[in-house]
Amino acid sequence: MTTRLFGQGVPRKEDRRLLTGAGRFVDDLSHDAWEVAIVRSPHAHARIVDIDVTEALDVPDLVAIHTWEDLPERMQQPLPLLIPHPALTAPRTQFVLANGEVNHVGEAIVMVVARTRYAAEDAADRIRVDYEFLEPVVGIERAAAGDRRVHDELDDNVAAHLVQEIGDARAAIDAAPHTMSFRLDVERSASTPLETRGVYARWDADEGHLRLYSSTQAPTSVRAAVATILEMDFQDVECIAPDVGGGFGVKIMHPWPEEVLVPWAATVLGHDVKFTEDRREHFISANHERGQVQHLEVGFDDDGRILGIDFTFLHDHGAYIPYGLIVPIITSTQFLGPYRISDYRVEFRSLYTNTVPVTPYRGAGRPQAVFAMERLMDKVAAELGKDRTQVRAINLIQPDEFPWEFGLTFQDGRAYTYDSGDYPTSLDMLKDLVGWDDFARRQAEARDDGRLLGIGLAAYVEGTGVGPYEGGHVLVEPTGRVQVATGLSSQGQGHETVFAQIVADVLGVDLDDVEVVVGDSSRMQYAVGTFASRAAVMSGNAIALAANKVREKALRLASEALEVDPADLEFADGQVRVVGSPDTGLPLKMLATLSNPLRYAFDEDAAAATQFAAPADPDRPPVGDDDEPGLEGTDFYSPVRSTFASGMHAVVVEVDPDTSAVEILDYAVVHDCGNLINPTIVRGQVHGGVGQGVGGALYERMAYDEHGQLQNASFMDFLMPYMTEVPDGIAIDHLETPSPLNPLGIKGAGEAGVIPSAAVFAAAIEDAVGIPIDAMPISPSQLHHLRLAADAPASTNGQP
């Protein structure tokens, strides 16, 4: 029997291609395509008075210039609201090209097509747009004040207002022995994948067929959106996400204006057209996330047991709200983390501002939620003079209490119910891993040397693998190679490897004989997309189901051909063979040939296969009623609700007493995503997440000034951490609590690494310097001023 691959850290199949520069990204595909440049608004809020293209017309190599007025009627409509919600009472979405008004710096106004991007930018430079300035709404507080409005016709800047409650939070807080209230803010940041957005369209006028390549997390949805807006049949449009150089959420948004404009231009111009976003454009026109102002009120008892929480927050969703309320709803629910909280009220307002729209970024509302809950736990511990892990421990949901029903509604509209977990064990493991119990001694010793050390921890629960469904297709080629397809796309996570591991196990074939294709709508047209840590759970299970169909069919064919009871057959080494007598069996490739009654003997295998064919019954059709030719299977996996992964992080930092610079000494992660398909890949996901979390906690922010100008729209000033800023020793321990909800018992792992970072760093810095850290991210300059204001212990030689 071949060793089981599920659970093995096998090397990634995609790495050779990606690491040797042989990856195929959208911009690699299209050297002869004409290129698009977009004239974007330099103002945060303005009416467009006039657009004058005269000076651009004599730019060499210019092909076409289009404004909103040139578009067909269907394209003149606002882009779709992807996820409506009853509480979203004032939704606004953007136009593919501005229709008279711009609402953020970077909003698309004019599309220029030229033979090269250089020429397109030259022409774009010469297009004059006259504006009438409107007062910009920047910042959550300004938006909440409502004295200036983003969308004139609305009474205020509130797009949605939602309250959810379980139990009676007010009564519980009022009756509690201790209460506290405080405010905890998180600033805006963004996904910033290395590959920016890109879309490339090939229009075949003879066939009336449009092929689209997009750097997207949801190719089938892009296809559906484009077909709908261009008024084409779905079958005449295909969309492929080739290699995608990172997404982190921003590429789940669809359709982008350019995803509609580029294919439309290709059809009207009769030529390949592409758009490759540049970095500056990415900062000001691809979506952001995270900005929230959060107020909390908590009641608790002498042991630190949380009795009631009232959580009110303002969510900044930018100029438009195409993705609905997903992010604030996730914050509202996932706030509860691993804790048994019965009296809880949450209320949010989602506000318009004249800034780039907000849609999910890895973690999607959870980093803010965890920041709120975990800071709350720390504050309760501080108030009671208890160890921070004690207060958490006393509030944890216990392993025998699952499924745990909170009585709230999650982002997918389903019950917010945890399927499984073991939080107390996770906490114990983390304490061991980071040396929690010994830290006080270490901190005191360091302090004697004038060094400021601090430790923080944070826990999270993450709803992963949201529905509605994902599909898998598995086909055994007559060569014996196994072709696997699923519709969601990959951004480098290692899908090709883990899906191949699953199939190789089911069919007993070599990993190298399994080829996985993701993100091609012509290979799997029903699909949802890569987000919410759902690829392994959704496509993994769908592919396992499909592979099992193939296995059953192969078993039936082999049993008939060998005249052996199926129970006596096994799959190994690419064969279906008799248990205990490995020489009696049929290779899968021969079964693939056998499965097709049209058996022209193209080669010797096919000729050999004929001798195994069951004698044909002249009175029955060659393909039975319940059968199909071919050794293939398709299946879909659709869960009732999400499965909940969990974990805890801890960090030890050192704060320079003079400069307030923060150095990371140790970072520890305990992570539970159910059964691990490939531990190395999960570790990689955690590492990447922690790196991104370091960025979010200590470096990255969207620095809008009061005019709505983004002052750091480049990698010079948007401080994505380098390798040198990410801790090189991240200690990771895995806990495996299988999910009862899906056949493979797995939970998602993609986002977890980034979720607790704001909380864990704030806690550690607070522990080091002894003053509350209630807003993140934090820079040395900010920390310096906080310490000055708090009159913190004087520095050793800085003479502040």
Add this chain to the structure above:
Amino acid sequence: MKPPPFRHVAPRTVDEAVTALAEADGHGKVLAGGQSLVPLLNMRLAAPSVLVDVNGVTGLDGIEVTDDAVVVGATVRHRDLERHAAADAALPVLRQALVHVAHPVIRNRGTVVGSLVHADPAAELPAVLVLLGGHVDVVSRDDRRSIDAEALFVAPLESSLRPDELAVSATFPRLAATTATAVRELARRHGDYAMAGVCVAVDRDDERATVTGARAVFIGVTDTPTLVDLGEDLAGQGCHDLDTVAAVARARDAIDPTDDIHATADYRRHLAGVMLARALADAATGREDA
């Protein structure tokens, strides 16, 4: 982020290069390592009509170490100088500063002379040139001259070269054997321009282990690199127990940092003082771990 159209000329000699600059009639720009110029072009913040690419000009790639100075040609990369053992032995401050310049990939292309001419107030090498009292030799079609460090840096991102001039070399004078140097800075990320930094030279009486004089030039907290003499505050102090309070106070008065999105002016002023205290201690004690 594509540059506007320009003509690219690739002279082989200094004569050809300065002729091309003269013919460009004020619209030409020298292209050296391109690490500062190319981003400006791509963001369309600069639009020269001619780029005079000096990377192929012969005779500009030398590093010469004499008894008096280290002389660096116009196409010498940061990394070449950083790894030059004789230059390091003659003037350790060069390597002390260069390791703070960006990352190795940028140092592989960026040039020492280009960094000086570019006159970024947050750059390290201009501060070093001022600390050492060095100069840059420049050539134009009809002229050649030498510009002293103090006269070179006019304003942020503005040096006193005319558009038709090519800087052919920079001269970094050597220090007395009893003078030690150090560079300290703090950047947001490794390799970023510093929020505040300083390079210092400390004259020592090694027998008595005392300081006889000290000078500092700050990085990133003044419009142009400016020499601050700290001799009055430090002369006579013991190398191993420096009291830097007066020197730090003087320095904090001498600088003029501004707010930006990464740090407030007050923080930079504070930080500059911290870096100065640490750098002075490094140089006074001969510590090399900065």
